[in-house]
Amino acid sequence: MKIAPFRRGVQLLSLAAMVAVPLLNRRGFSAVNGSFYSLTVGPVTFTDPLIAIQPLLAALKFDLSLLGSALIPAGIALVLGRVFCSWFCPQNTLSELGDAIATRLDLKRLATPPPKPLVRYAVLAFMLAAMVLTGFPLATLLSAPGIISAQTARLLYESSVGLELALIGLILLAELFVVRRVWCNHLCPVGTLLGLLRWKRTMRVVMAEDAVHTCIHCRECAKACQLGLNPMAGGLIIPQCHNCGACIDACEKMTAARKPLSFRF
Amino acid sequence: MSKQLLRPPGAVPEAEFLGRCIRCGKCAQICPHQAIRVASLLDGLAIMGTPVIRARQAPCYLCMKCPPVCPSGALDKRVRKREQVRMGVARIDKKDCLNWQGTFCRSCYDHCPLFNEAIIMDSALRPVVNKKKCTGCGVCEHVCPADPAAISITPLGAV
Incomplete structure (x- = not known):
């Protein structure tokens, strides 16, 4: 969704x-x-x-x-x-x-x-x-x-x-x-x-631990970010990131069973 | 700084008011009479955005809706009754007042929300302001038929 x-x-x-x-x-x-x-x-x-x-x-x-x-x-x-x-x-x-x-x-x-x-x-x-x-x-x-x-x-x-x-x-x-x-x-x-x-x-956008297996490095998430952030770079984007979720939406593997990107607490 | 402004009911003294007011606009929104206006840059850079009442155009009718909505304490929530309000004091300019010049008029006397208390008629039927009772709401200034108004409010800070 x-x-x-x-x-x-x-x-x-x-x-x-x-x-x-x-x-x-x-x-x-x-x-x-x-x-x-x-x-x-x-x-x-x-x-x-x-x-x-x-x-x-x-x-x-x-x-x-x-x-x-x-x-x-x-x-x-x-x-x-x-x-x-x-x-x-x-x-x-x-x-x-x-x-x-x-x-x-x-x-x-x-x-x-x-x-x-x-x-x-x-x-x-x-x-x-x-x-x-x-x-x-x-x-x-x-x-x-x-x-x-x-x-x-x-x-x-x-x-x-x-x-x-x-x-x-x-x-x-x-x-x-x-x-x-x-x-x-x-x-x-x-x-x-x-x-x-x-x-x-x-809450922040986190790349899953097993993302090495699921992420295909399409860079769609980084392209989707209006703020110029790169979610693939890891969990260092607070306070720049404002949790809009555009990167998660853009991820090509969004529909996969194990999503590379997700919100986590 | 420009001349002293008339603030809504319950306003703390001017210097403190400017420090406390966060310019959120709640009092102006809640005012059913559109009496509370938002000050512009022409009133001063530090004053821009604060609530003002321009009594000649639209006075305060002392409905007392604004003090409870103020989130910052710039308007004192403890001011609940209209009798407690001290926004300023009405002053009569005897040169311009019709009564004092010999024509009978009772506009300010009749319209004063604290009828026969804040404005009384003296033995010669001339209006006199009771400074102890006057709230400074400006209804008298609004209804005065003289032009410019013969009765006007001196805001609290300038009293």
């Missing part, structure tokens, strides 16, 4: 919710309320961990309920990895679409640096340090999913959008013409923090 149809379904639902939630709120249905910065569903609130620590770092303001609302997203990351990115994040959905278009049009991008976690750790560290030093709400301004969802709500209410949205335009242009999937794979601080929330049992 392929993973992609389920993932596409969740991605579309996620996009639909960004439009439906503000409209339903406007009509008085407010059981679901918020954006990808912070979302309330009935009695439960989910806050992006990076956003939840922002008041503490930028303004030394401590709020237990805000930090507590980041526990479920953090727990999901600990168990399932960066599935928020691959299944829910609207920026990833847009970037996937952009990448598919760029590939179809055969756009030449300037560079394709190999995915190394160092750059993204440096971006996150720099952002956190700048937030502490300047007191500026940088996490809000650099959270692509938060910006997209909050600006969608604003567009529906006020028929206008803010300059925050410029970041999304820059990301898409950069990904189309400069570096393939540069934001999700090299820069995004939201994804980096989610990627740091991992331990040895976090």
Whole structure:
């Protein structure tokens, strides 16, 4: 069974919710309320961990309920990895679409640096340090999913959008013409923090021990990966990999009794 | 920094508010009157994305739906009753107020959510703001027939 149809379904639902939630709120249905910065569903609130620590770092303001609302997203990351990115994040959905278009049009991008976690750790560290030093709400301004969802709500209410949205335009242009999937794979601080929330049992794509017998080295898995990762290289791709499952779907031996690639805890 | 903004009910003092608010937009979504707007870059880079009320266009009707949805403590959840709200204080400009200029008008007095408490009529039937009771909701500023409004809200931080 392929993973992609389920993932596409969740991605579309996620996009639909960004439009439906503000409209339903406007009509008085407010059981679901918020954006990808912070979302309330009935009695439960989910806050992006990076956003939840922002008041503490930028303004030394401590709020237990805000930090507590980041526990479920953090727990999901600990168990399932960066599935928020691959299944829910609207920026990833847009970037996937952009990448598919760029590939179809055969756009030449300037560079394709190999995915190394160092750059993204440096971006996150720099952002956190700048937030502490300047007191500026940088996490809000650099959270692509938060910006997209909050600006969608604003567009529906006020028929206008803010300059925050410029970041999304820059990301898409950069990904189309400069570096393939540069934001999700090299820069995004939201994804980096989610990627740091991992331990040895976090779900990841693993090559089976007996893959020497089953893998035919067709490289379909590496070709399928938009993030430029090579699953055959072994289990070293966290935190770059966001568990989208495209490599597993692409594996030619997918239907074999013993699959070379699979998600494992 | 630009001029002081009117914040939703329960907002903590301005400097703390800017530190606590995560700009998630929940209060703006929940507001049934579209009174809570999202500040733009024109209001300031650090203010962009935060909730503001522009009372002349759409005032706060003190429905008290927004403080409970704030996830960050920028709006104090303990503010539950409309009487507790202190967003600002209404001020009357006697030069522009119709009553003070001799024409009878009771728009602000009649529409005040804390009727006959926050705005009272003095013995000469002129409106007077009771600063101890005024919530700063801005309904008076919204309904004032004078142009520009003769009664307007001075936000909490600027009081």
